[in-house]
Amino acid sequence: MLNTVKRGFTCGAGLAVAALAAGFIAAAPAQAGLTLDKIKERGVIKVGVGSQAGFFAPDANGRWQGFFVDFGRALAITVFNDPDKVEFTNSSPQQRLPALQAGQFDILLSAVTQTITRAFKLNFHFGPVVFYDGQGILVKKSLGVNKASELDGATIGVQSGTTGEQNIADFFKKTGKTYKSVVIEDTATFTQALTSGRVDALTQDGTDLGLRRAALPNPDEYVLLPERLSKEPLAPAVLGGDDRWLEIVNWTVYATIQAEEFGITSQNVDTFLTSEDPAIKRFLGVDPSLGQAIGLDPKFAYNIIKKVGNYGEIFERNLGKSTKIGFDRGLNNLWTKGGLIYSPPFR
Numbered sequence: 001m002l003n004t005v006k007r008g009f010t011c012g013a014g015l016a017v018a019a020l021a022a023g024f025i026a027a028a029p030a031q032a033g034l035t036l037d038k039i040k041e042r043g044v045i046k047v048g049v050g051s052q053a054g055f056f057a058p059d060a061n062g063r064w065q066g067f068f069v070d071f072g073r074a075l076a077i078t079v080f081n082d083p084d085k086v087e088f089t090n091s092s093p094q095q096r097l098p099a100l101q102a103g104q105f106d107i108l109l110s111a112v113t114q115t116i117t118r119a120f121k122l123n124f125h126f127g128p129v130v131f132y133d134g135q136g137i138l139v140k141k142s143l144g145v146n147k148a149s150e151l152d153g154a155t156i157g158v159q160s161g162t163t164g165e166q167n168i169a170d171f172f173k174k175t176g177k178t179y180k181s182v183v184i185e186d187t188a189t190f191t192q193a194l195t196s197g198r199v200d201a202l203t204q205d206g207t208d209l210g211l212r213r214a215a216l217p218n219p220d221e222y223v224l225l226p227e228r229l230s231k232e233p234l235a236p237a238v239l240g241g242d243d244r245w246l247e248i249v250n251w252t253v254y255a256t257i258q259a260e261e262f263g264i265t266s267q268n269v270d271t272f273l274t275s276e277d278p279a280i281k282r283f284l285g286v287d288p289s290l291g292q293a294i295g296l297d298p299k300f301a302y303n304i305i306k307k308v309g310n311y312g313e314i315f316e317r318n319l320g321k322s323t324k325i326g327f328d329r330g331l332n333n334l335w336t337k338g339g340l341i342y343s344p345p346f347r
């Protein structure tokens with residue numbers, strides 16, 4: 001039996017039902033071009049984010065930092081050539097999807113998994129996957145469990161509104177073992193549920209759990225089990241119906257990826273301005289024909305790389321080996337290096 005402490009807006013099939021009940025599905029789609037007009041009039045892009053150091057968190061000065069935050073700053077450069085014309089607002093996984101539907105955000109950069117239900121039932125359109133994740137399970141070491149398949153009868157905390165709710169149910173259906181679910185909305189309460197002993201384990205995106213574990217005073221007392229229960233491709237989400245806005249999101253992300261493939265960084269970008277390579281000339285706007293043809297500042301990619309950096313720099317600065325988080329690139333490496341990160345051509 002599921003012991004549901006706080007059940008609300010859930011994902012997958014559950015989410016569709018909850019959304020229908022709450023009338024979210026009837027939300028009008030964004031109209032072509034209007035998002036950009038609205039943003040320009042307002043002078044700032046409204047971005048919904050989570051709160052998890054490394055992905056998205058305010059620093060000591062209240063300035064938002066993190067992997068997803070950097071893509072928001074890149075977007076502000078494409079639109080305004082100013083990385084600060086973006087307003088980040090924390091919204092829980094349960095609240096953020098209806099908030100995007102209600103037009104409270106222009107975009108979610110909050111580790112949202114791209115799923116078919118969210119596309120068709122919620123009318124969300126997804127930009128490029130910026131992080132390939134998979135659902136994990138974090139347990140107390142004292143539980144003595146080394147593999148997910150050894151879990152039987154455990155009490156497991158799941159965060160409401162996440163894909164994790166459905167995935168964990170699927171997982172236990174497959175293993176034939178039992179579990180008790182405790183559904184929690186608030187992100188701080190979620191971690192406390194494990195540290196206080198209210199639950200034996202937490203399940204969420206593996207990266208999220210890795211970040212939570214790293215932030216604990218005693219991380220060695222917790223183990224992130226090796227299995228990944230699902231595919232969690234995390235992508236920017238916008239409301240369907242405004243193709244131009246979606247394309248601006250797409251090519252902003254692609255600019256960071258293509259720059260890494262070219263070997264262009266925030267440090268060396270100016271040395272590429274004299275390159276004779278026609279593809280690099282187009283990419284950096286030295287040849288302005290591309291920017292003119294698409295109606296963007298021909299230097300938008302140059303400006304992004306100069307001020308925010310390429311995909312690899314964004315990854316390393318926020319999550320990489322030089323940080324205390326210390327993630328490997330893994331699937332999030334370039335396709336030329338065995339990963340899945342790939343940009344279509346800039347031409």
Ligand SMILES: N[C@@H](CCC(=O)N[C@@H](CS)C(=O)NCC(=O)O)C(=O)O
Pocket residue numbers: 011049050051052055090091092093110111112113114159161162163164185186187205207208232234
């Ligand atoms: N990818 C999953 C989970 C998303 C999620 O909950 N992500 C974590 C960060 S990795 C989060 O936003 N936590 C912060 C919060 O609860 O405010 C989904 O789309 O349902």
